[in-house]
Amino acid sequence: METQSIRSKRSVRPRSERVIEGLIKAGGMSSILFIAGILLFILKESSGYIFGSFNFVEFFTSGEWNPASVEKIEYGTLALLAGTLSVTMLSMVFAVPIGLACAFYISEFCPPQLRETYKILIEFLAAIPSVVWGFIAVVIVNPLLINSFGVATGLNILNAALILSLMSLPLIVSIGEDALRAVPESYREAAEGLGATKWEIATRVLLPAAKNGLMAAALLGVGRALGETMAVLMATGHSIRFPSSVFDPVRTLTATIAAELGESPKGGEHYQVLFALGLYLFILSFAINILADWLVRGRGKKV
Amino acid sequence: MGKLIIKLYHPAALLLLLISCQRSGQHTIIQNKGSDTLVNLAQMWAEEYSKVEPTVALAVSGGGSGTGIAALINGTVDIANSSRRIKNQEKHDAEKFHQAAVQEHIVGYDALAVFVHPKNPIDGMTIEEIGCIYGKRGKCNYWSDIRGTVVPGCKDNQIIRISRQSNSGTYQYFRDAILGPTQDFRLGSMDLNGSREGIDMVAQTPCSIGYTGMGYLSNHVKTICIAKDSQSQCIAPTPANALDRSYPIARELFMYTVGPLKSDLKKFFDWIKTDAAKKLTIQSGFVPVP
Amino acid sequence: MYAPNQQLINKNIREERFKSILSFLTVIIFFPALMIILWLLIKGGPALSWEFIFSSPTKGMTAGGIFPAIVGTLWLVGLCVIISCPLGVLAAIYLSEYAKDNHTTRIIRLCILNLAGVPSIVHALFGLGAFVLFLRMGTSILAASCTLAVMNLPVIITSTLESLQAVPRSFREASWSVGASKLQTIRHIVLPNSIPGILTGMVFAVSRAAGETAAILFTGVAFYLPFLPMNVFDQCMSLSMHLFTISTQVVGVPDSYSYATALVLISMVLVVNTLSVAMRWYFRSRRKW
Numbered sequence: 001m002e003t004q005s006i007r008s009k010r011s012v013r014p015r016s017e018r019v020i021e022g023l024i025k026a027g028g029m030s031s032i033l034f035i036a037g038i039l040l041f042i043l044k045e046s047s048g049y050i051f052g053s054f055n056f057v058e059f060f061t062s063g064e065w066n067p068a069s070v071e072k073i074e075y076g077t078l079a080l081l082a083g084t085l086s087v088t089m090l091s092m093v094f095a096v097p098i099g100l101a102c103a104f105y106i107s108e109f110c111p112p113q114l115r116e117t118y119k120i121l122i123e124f125l126a127a128i129p130s131v132v133w134g135f136i137a138v139v140i141v142n143p144l145l146i147n148s149f150g151v152a153t154g155l156n157i158l159n160a161a162l163i164l165s166l167m168s169l170p171l172i173v174s175i176g177e178d179a180l181r182a183v184p185e186s187y188r189e190a191a192e193g194l195g196a197t198k199w200e201i202a203t204r205v206l207l208p209a210a211k212n213g214l215m216a217a218a219l220l221g222v223g224r225a226l227g228e229t230m231a232v233l234m235a236t237g238h239s240i241r242f243p244s245s246v247f248d249p250v251r252t253l254t255a256t257i258a259a260e261l262g263e264s265p266k267g268g269e270h271y272q273v274l275f276a277l278g279l280y281l282f283i284l285s286f287a288i289n290i291l292a293d294w295l296v297r298g299r300g301k302k303v
Numbered sequence: 304m305g306k307l308i309i310k311l312y313h314p315a316a317l318l319l320l321l322i323s324c325q326r327s328g329q330h331t332i333i334q335n336k337g338s339d340t341l342v343n344l345a346q347m348w349a350e351e352y353s354k355v356e357p358t359v360a361l362a363v364s365g366g367g368s369g370t371g372i373a374a375l376i377n378g379t380v381d382i383a384n385s386s387r388r389i390k391n392q393e394k395h396d397a398e399k400f401h402q403a404a405v406q407e408h409i410v411g412y413d414a415l416a417v418f419v420h421p422k423n424p425i426d427g428m429t430i431e432e433i434g435c436i437y438g439k440r441g442k443c444n445y446w447s448d449i450r451g452t453v454v455p456g457c458k459d460n461q462i463i464r465i466s467r468q469s470n471s472g473t474y475q476y477f478r479d480a481i482l483g484p485t486q487d488f489r490l491g492s493m494d495l496n497g498s499r500e501g502i503d504m505v506a507q508t509p510c511s512i513g514y515t516g517m518g519y520l521s522n523h524v525k526t527i528c529i530a531k532d533s534q535s536q537c538i539a540p541t542p543a544n545a546l547d548r549s550y551p552i553a554r555e556l557f558m559y560t561v562g563p564l565k566s567d568l569k570k571f572f573d574w575i576k577t578d579a580a581k582k583l584t585i586q587s588g589f590v591p592v593p
Numbered sequence: 594m595y596a597p598n599q600q601l602i603n604k605n606i607r608e609e610r611f612k613s614i615l616s617f618l619t620v621i622i623f624f625p626a627l628m629i630i631l632w633l634l635i636k637g638g639p640a641l642s643w644e645f646i647f648s649s650p651t652k653g654m655t656a657g658g659i660f661p662a663i664v665g666t667l668w669l670v671g672l673c674v675i676i677s678c679p680l681g682v683l684a685a686i687y688l689s690e691y692a693k694d695n696h697t698t699r700i701i702r703l704c705i706l707n708l709a710g711v712p713s714i715v716h717a718l719f720g721l722g723a724f725v726l727f728l729r730m731g732t733s734i735l736a737a738s739c740t741l742a743v744m745n746l747p748v749i750i751t752s753t754l755e756s757l758q759a760v761p762r763s764f765r766e767a768s769w770s771v772g773a774s775k776l777q778t779i780r781h782i783v784l785p786n787s788i789p790g791i792l793t794g795m796v797f798a799v800s801r802a803a804g805e806t807a808a809i810l811f812t813g814v815a816f817y818l819p820f821l822p823m824n825v826f827d828q829c830m831s832l833s834m835h836l837f838t839i840s841t842q843v844v845g846v847p848d849s850y851s852y853a854t855a856l857v858l859i860s861m862v863l864v865v866n867t868l869s870v871a872m873r874w875y876f877r878s879r880r881k882w
Contacts, residue, residue: 017776021691023683024683024686024687024690024691025687025691027680028683028684028686028691029701031701031746034708034743034746035708038716038719041719041722041723042715042718045722063490064490067469068470071487098621101614105612105616105618109612109615110619124626124863125622127865127866128626128862129804129805129806129858129862130713130807132804132858132859135851135855136629139851140629142507146507152461152509153463153493153508155504166625166626169622173622197605197608198612199608227710227711227712227715228712228713229713229714229806230713230806234496234837234840238493238495238496239493239494240490240494254712257714257718258807258810259468259496262366262369262470262810266377268373274718281712282712282715285710285711286707288710289703289707289710290703290707293706330820330823342816343654343843346816346817349817350819353819353820360818360820362818362819362828364815364816365838495841497842497843498844499840499841499844502844518844521844
């Protein structure tokens with residue numbers, strides 16, 4: 001008898017509750033909605049070009065990006081891709097080792113009181129806006145490079161890579177630290193019980209155990225560097241070419257969109273091609289994120 | 304405390320909404336967009352004009368002449384600033400969209416100056432030499448290619464070309480005037496974001512060469528004179544030479560509107576012809592329309 | 594009785610050496626940032642004054658102050674937080690309390706991760722296509738804030754989710770066992786205990802929105818406006834955009850002016866972050882578990 005009355009009470013939930021729960025479910029789906037929306041709108045605005053005069057070979061293999069040409073309009077993105085990749089890869093050469101070392105230090109070796117302080121400082125580093133980094137690239141790093149290396153110009157791959165590494169460090173450190181924390185305490189205790197020192201625990205036990213999470217951290221750092229716009233717009237010197245040294249100015253995909261979008265009349269071919277560049281970037285970052293996620297979840301099941 | 308913040312959330316949101324409902328009835332806004340060459344002058348005019356007509360406000364944006372004209376075609380601006388003449392295709396698109404004629408207003412004259420680092424021994428160049436440096440068909444990559452010049456402090460004597468981005472009217476005018484209607488820029492120049500970046504860059508880089516509107520020159524760089532060809536005289540970019548067109552790369556500065564002028568716009572264009580506005584033009588380094 | 598042999602001593606020495614290398618590497622990360630802030634203070638400090646903060650730019654933006662840019666940034670940030678917070682909190686509540694461990698949930702998490710990783714210029718393209726054009730908001734504070742809100746959604750969702758999940762399950766079970774419904778439990782027990790995380794997320798969103806430039810470039814910001822924005826359909830200036838234009842376009846701006854603008858922007862962001870740290874400490878001390 002009592003159960004019956006409870007059951008009937010449960011099924012007559014006030015309408016307001018159902019509305020709110022509906023809102024909650026809708027909120028949950030919102031992220032899918034936005035990602036799908038981004039893909040949709042970018043596709044829509046670039047579809048005229050993609051299904052029209054898109055030339056696969058030219059787009060992906062030509063180094064001539066010349067949308068405003070009077071001789072021959074060409075939309076070759078290879079030089080832009082070279083710019084993006086060179087800047088991103090060099091910045092990762094700096095950021096990944098230092099970032100992971102920092103993650104290890106904060107997670108394993110650092111005295112507990114200092115840990116909080118370092119984490120707060122990392123947050124502060126992450127909060128510096130990208131336009132300020134770009135400003136610093138132009139007024140501080142630029143003359144520094146000219147004076148130290150005697151090169152012709154200080155707006156180049158090295159400049160952008162230094163700035164980008166400082167920008168992606170916080171991400172690598174915090175995700176790397178999460179990965180290390182996810183390793184069960186029992187691993188450490190077992191190793192310590194066998195007489196291992198902290199360093200040996202870190203290198204022989206934690207590194208292999210957390211390696212998927214650490215790789216994901218590095219990948220997300222790559223994604224961050226790849227997608228940066230304002231700082232590279234100001235730091236790379238914005239020059240279309242295939243670089244032959246780290247002191248060469250280059251141009252990235254992101255900076256190209258930012259610099260040229262305003263000029264193109266909406267719906268015109270240049271406008272559509274820029275949206276196609278956006279699609280290119282979206283797919284690249286999507287791939288990196290899926291890979292990072294798979295590393296953390298798919299392969300790391302043993303942890 | 305957290306509860307307090309949550310409690311404040313609703314009133315704050317309501318307040319913002321309430322403010323929003325009161326539309327800006329006090330201000331008529333004139334949307335003014337386009338050339339980065341003109342943007343500083345346009346901004347000074349906007350500052351001064353808001354004192355003359357407090358109920359009318361000019362919203363100024365840059366982005367390049369191409370951006371302004373594109374916005375004119377799309378119907379999102381009232382005035383498009385341009386440092387180059389509107390192309391026939393653009394005019395056609397604008398008139399088709401608005402079903403009204405495009406009106407061209409000349410608001411000043413500018414000389415396009417070419418400048419190098421102060422240590423560079425070159426004092427003047429011909430249009431052909433500049434084309435050799437910047438053009439696609441040109442083959443001058445080192446300063447020694449230009450009459451055997453050697454620039455002190457320049458590594459390998461290489462030429463670093465400072466240029467602008469393709470949405471810039473300065474870029475397009477320079478191409479038409481120096482490279483000719485059938486030649487592109489050679490890729491690989493440093494296409495900086497604005498005039499100031501260009502000046503700063505050349506001031507620090509002995510190897511470099513750049514170009515900009517006369518109004519942006521500073522004494523941190525060395526302006527060179529231009530000769531039409533090796534026989535002609537080398538003329539310097541001064542306001543006088545810009546006005547009498549003796550300087551080979553002098554140009555008009557335009558503002559474009561579409562359709563018959565509304566009264567606010569007409570008042571603004573009338574004001575541009577006054578002495579107060581002309582003073583600002585001269586202050587910006589350009590030549591006012593006499 | 595147990596005397597360490599030479600091998601063990603060497604191992605310990607090596608260990609200390611590695612430890613000091615790691616701690617050195619950690620410290621040098623902050624060194625450039627510290628130098629930069631010091632340099633900004635030295636070069637920009639002289640230009641800072643009440644007049645600088647509270648007056649408008651004059652003389653072709655080479656003198657005067659940066660007040661309209663500050664106001665514009667506040668507008669953008671405020672509206673962004675108002676839009677993204679409810680949405681983010683709802684999404685986090687769904688993930689924490691209602692979502693089952695199935696394919697859809699996996700996709701949602703993936704989408705949140707991707708939203709966080711999308712380049713900011715692609716967000717700008719989306720904002721242009723969806724808010725400015727499709728929803729016909731025009732270039733306005735509203736369109737720019739919506740774009741910023743979509744960018745910041747992952748930040749709010751992640752930190753809210755963390756704090757929701759940190760509330761011990763026993764709290765929920767106690768509430769259910771006295772007959773409260775799921776929603777009532779969330780409203781009266783779980784949410785109030787997760788406010789620190791929600792506030793942290795809000796604060797992160799604020800500092801990201803204040804510094805963003807690319808996303809607002811085509812959706813709502815102007816080079817110069819002679820009036821302060823009055824409603825959400827106006828355009829606005831912004832600190833980040835202002836710094837960009839005076840360092841790349843406006844000739845004749847004294848160096849100290851640009852450094853001071855960068856200083857104001859960084860200080861705003863750092864103050865907000867300090868606030869978040871302080872809030873977290875305060876709430877941690879009042880935690881009921």
